[in-house]
Amino acid sequence: MVFLFFVKEGEIFALLGPNGAGKTTTLRILTTILKPDSGEAFINGYNILKEPEKVRKSIGFLPGDTGLYHRLTPSEFVEIFASLYGLQKDIINKRKKEVFESLGIERYSKTIIDKLSEGTKQKVLLSKILISDPPVLVLDEPAQGLDVVAAKLLEEYLLKLKKEGKTILISTHIMEQAEYLADRIGIINEGKITYIGRIEEMRDKTGKKTLREMFLALLK
Amino acid sequence: MKALLKKEFLDVLRDKRTIINMIIIPVFGVPFLMVFMGGIMTKSIKELGKMKYKVGIYEKVEFKEIRDIMSDLNFDILETNDPHSLLIKKEIDVGIVIDKKEDKFFIEIIYLIKEKTSEFARIRLKKILDSFKEKLFNERLEERGIRLSELIPFVLEEKGIESGKKFFGYFLGTVFGFITVILMMTSAMYPAIDLVTGEKERRTLEILLSSPAGINKVIISKILVVTVVSFITAILTIISLSITLLKGGILIEESISQVHIFKAISIKEIFLIFSVIIPFAFLISGIEIAIASYARSYKEAQSLLTPLTFAVIIPALYSFLPSINFSPYHFLIPVLNIAITIKKVLQGEFVLIEYFITLISNIFYMLFAFIYSVRTFKKEKVIFRV
Numbered sequence: 181m182v183f184l185f186f187v188k189e190g191e192i193f194a195l196l197g198p199n200g201a202g203k204t205t206t207l208r209i210l211t212t213i214l215k216p217d218s219g220e221a222f223i224n225g226y227n228i229l230k231e232p233e234k235v236r237k238s239i240g241f242l243p244g245d246t247g248l249y250h251r252l253t254p255s256e257f258v259e260i261f262a263s264l265y266g267l268q269k270d271i272i273n274k275r276k277k278e279v280f281e282s283l284g285i286e287r288y289s290k291t292i293i294d295k296l297s298e299g300t301k302q303k304v305l306l307s308k309i310l311i312s313d314p315p316v317l318v319l320d321e322p323a324q325g326l327d328v329v330a331a332k333l334l335e336e337y338l339l340k341l342k343k344e345g346k347t348i349l350i351s352t353h354i355m356e357q358a359e360y361l362a363d364r365i366g367i368i369n370e371g372k373i374t375y376i377g378r379i380e381e382m383r384d385k386t387g388k389k390t391l392r393e394m395f396l397a398l399l400k
Numbered sequence: 401m402k403a404l405l406k407k408e409f410l411d412v413l414r415d416k417r418t419i420i421n422m423i424i425i426p427v428f429g430v431p432f433l434m435v436f437m438g439g440i441m442t443k444s445i446k447e448l449g450k451m452k453y454k455v456g457i458y459e460k461v462e463f464k465e466i467r468d469i470m471s472d473l474n475f476d477i478l479e480t481n482d483p484h485s486l487l488i489k490k491e492i493d494v495g496i497v498i499d500k501k502e503d504k505f506f507i508e509i510i511y512l513i514k515e516k517t518s519e520f521a522r523i524r525l526k527k528i529l530d531s532f533k534e535k536l537f538n539e540r541l542e543e544r545g546i547r548l549s550e551l552i553p554f555v556l557e558e559k560g561i562e563s564g565k566k567f568f569g570y571f572l573g574t575v576f577g578f579i580t581v582i583l584m585m586t587s588a589m590y591p592a593i594d595l596v597t598g599e600k601e602r603r604t605l606e607i608l609l610s611s612p613a614g615i616n617k618v619i620i621s622k623i624l625v626v627t628v629v630s631f632i633t634a635i636l637t638i639i640s641l642s643i644t645l646l647k648g649g650i651l652i653e654e655s656i657s658q659v660h661i662f663k664a665i666s667i668k669e670i671f672l673i674f675s676v677i678i679p680f681a682f683l684i685s686g687i688e689i690a691i692a693s694y695a696r697s698y699k700e701a702q703s704l705l706t707p708l709t710f711a712v713i714i715p716a717l718y719s720f721l722p723s724i725n726f727s728p729y730h731f732l733i734p735v736l737n738i739a740i741t742i743k744k745v746l747q748g749e750f751v752l753i754e755y756f757i758t759l760i761s762n763i764f765y766m767l768f769a770f771i772y773s774v775r776t777f778k779k780e781k782v783i784f785r786v
Contacts, residue, residue: 211610214780233612241610243603249407250602251414256407263403264611292414308607318610 187364192338192348194362196355196395202371203351207320210349211241224316224347237265240309242319247305250294254285254304257293258311265312275311283307299330306337317341319350323357335361359391367398374398404613404621412591412625421587422629426636430579431644452476453521456483456492461500466507469532475525483510487518494521576746577739578720580637580677585684585712587633588626589705592688595622597701600783619689619777623770626685627678634677672745672755679762680738686769690776693783711735719743731757734765 187193197203208214210221212232221228224238241247249257255276262272280286283303288296293304309317319338323331331354338361342348352358358365359379367375375382375398379391386397412418454476457467470477480486483495487510495510509525512518541548599605608618688705695701712735718724719739731737737758744750776782 208606208784211606213606213609214784233614236610236612236614239610241607243606247603247607249411249604251411252407256410260403260407261607261611264613266612320606 187347187349189347190342190345191363192342192350192361194358194365195349195351195368196353196358196365197351197368198399199353201368203368204320205371206368207241207318207349207351211239211318212236238314239316239318240312240314242305242309242317242322248293248301250292252293253290254280254293254296254307255289257304258308261308262311265314267312272311275313276307279307279310283310298327299333302330302334306334309341315345315347317346317348319348319352321352322350323352323354331357355391355395365391367395369399401613401617401621404617405624408595408621408625409628412594412629415590415594417590418587418594418629421583421590422633423636425587426583426633427640430583430637431640434575434641434644448517448520451517451520453493453517453524454478454491455521455525456480456486456495458483458495458497460498461505463498463505463507465532466496466498466529469528470525473528487512493517494525496525574720574743574747576638576641577742578716579641580634580742581680581712581716581735581739583633583637584630584677584681585688585709588630588681588684588688589708591626591629592622592685592692593695593698593701593705595625596689596692596777597695597698600695601697605783615778616774619774622777623682623685623689623773626689627681630681630684631678634674634681638673669745669750672750673742676738676741676755676758676762679759679766680735682766683734683762683769686766686773690769690773693773693776693779715739726754728754728757732761734762737761 195203195206205214209216210223210228212228212235215229223235226234226238228235252260258276258279259272262275263269267275276289277286280289283306285300285303285307288300288304293301296304317338322334335357338348338350348361350358350361362379364376364378365382366373375385377385379394382391382394382398383389386394388394388397452474455470456478457470458480459467467477478486478492480492480495483492483497486492487495490512493511497508497510499506499508507529509522509529511522538548541551596605599608609615687708691704691708692701695704715733715736716739718736726740730740731754741750741755741758744754
């Protein structure tokens with residue numbers, strides 16, 4: 181894979197591409213799960229190869245609904261991950277209370293995650309990020325498996341986080357979601373970024389109306 | 401690390417399959433099997449003892465007293481000229497041929513080798529005939545005015561004293577080494593699959609690896625948790641087997657079953673056993689995690705780990721064989737060395753050099769498994785194989 185792209189601080193950048201284009205691999209490299217064959221990448225100013233620990237402290241990664249421990253309770257889940265980010269127990273408890281209250285999931289805090297509805301599970305995933313409070317969020321197909329209501333809730337929270345200054349990199353194949361959320365869009369195909377730009381710029385370039393049409397035109 | 405261990409333990413201990421293999425099988429399954437099997441064996445032996453056996457008698461010459469005795473002692477008598485054929489057709493359980501050469505009766509007992517009913521009939525028949533022979537012998541001596549004691553130059557008696565511990569150790573040692581290594585392997589299998597392949601399938605591994613914990617801590621915590629599960633299984637197995645054998649009285653005489661567990665196994669023996677079990681638990685855990693790392697799905701992991709079951713059962717079975725004299729080289733073989741060391745320690749035949757060969761070789765294997773597991777887990781092509 182060869183490409184170059186920047187995500188600006190406080191923006192939502194959506195990575196679009198067909199299956200097998202390299203979206204997940206890109207996100208895995210940026211989150212230090214995989215090592216690149218060559219080249220460099222920086223997250224929050226830290227080199228992913230030279231300072232992977234600092235990179236990991238700067239990011240919150242959401243692989244969608246599937247990234248939940250179904251046998252833990254929401255309380256245990258967020259506590260454990262907040263501890264991994266080095267937060268003290270009293271701070272974790274304070275933030276957990278605030279976040280759970282704001283998301284309306286306090287009464288489910290001691291329920292096994294497997295027994296929760298999809299929407300509540302999504303809120304649990306979000307609460308993990310909100311409590312750990314990293315500056316960069318990386319989301320791989322976050323709406324996969326979600327119903328319309330849960331997907332909408334996720335989108336609203338992502339916009340809220342953006343307003344708070346978070347930098348968000350999202351990989352998705354749901355065009356409507358990308359159109360609604362993204363400040364800029366990157367199109368990836370066969371391991372290469374073929375286009376980066378704002379939706380208005382894409383429209384000007386392709387002469388198409390919908391993001392789906394623009395995407396297909398730019399993919400060629 | 402503490403948070404990772406907490407997460408792994410909570411996740412594993414809430415998995416029913418782990419609980420079944422780690423707790424239910426050693427605590428309830430193994431004793432139930434032993435009580436059940438012991439009960440069946442006892443019942444079967446009692447039934448064979450009470451059974452009315454069919455005896456085919458071929459009297460080349462008449463020996464009336466023999467027939468009278470057998471009629472009185474619960475045998476069905478069938479007169480025949482060919483007890484061999486009847487025995488093979490299983491129309492009789494045992495046959496006797498009565499002949500006379502010069503002035504002596506010759507009685508031949510014919511039975512089917514490895515045929516349980518025939519063997520039991522032979523034992524009972526032989527006991528009766530021996531006792532009858534002794535009775536006739538004494539009568540003949542009396543007829544001649546000789547007392548039996550005058551003919552015997554000295555009295556030879558044997559008095560075997562069971563230490564209790566040794567007797568206990570014989571039973572426990574034989575079964576414990578074998579059962580423990582197998583249960584340690586099977587109990588580690590599900591958590592190993594769940595914590596590696598399961599996390600791959602659920603994509604939770606990605607949030608774990610992208611967290612500040614880092615890959616080294618992630619894999620070390622997984623190895624530790626699987627090791628602990630395997631070790632707990634070993635502890636529960638030894639406790640449960642000890643209680644079953646001692647308190648359950650299975651296959652044990654009354655006097656021996658009174659021996660208290662803590663008198664039967666000393667602290668030193670517990671230490672010796674656990675000292676070799678710990679590196680073995682690490683070895684099992686490391687190997688299973690490494691293999692599970694290659695699998696893309698739970699089912700594939702189970703298939704990949706199945707051959708490991710045979711790799712453990714075969715050497716474990718070898719330790720079970722009573723006729724083998726183990727050389728120091730046997731104590732270098734993984735699995736086998738653990739099973740025979742446990743057996744020897746519990747049977748009171750513990751040899752220091754063999755123990756050290758087992759311990760040191762297992763520490764070596766443990767380190768190998770640990771390094772192999774960490775390296776495998778860190779291979780991107782393995783862990784993210786699609």
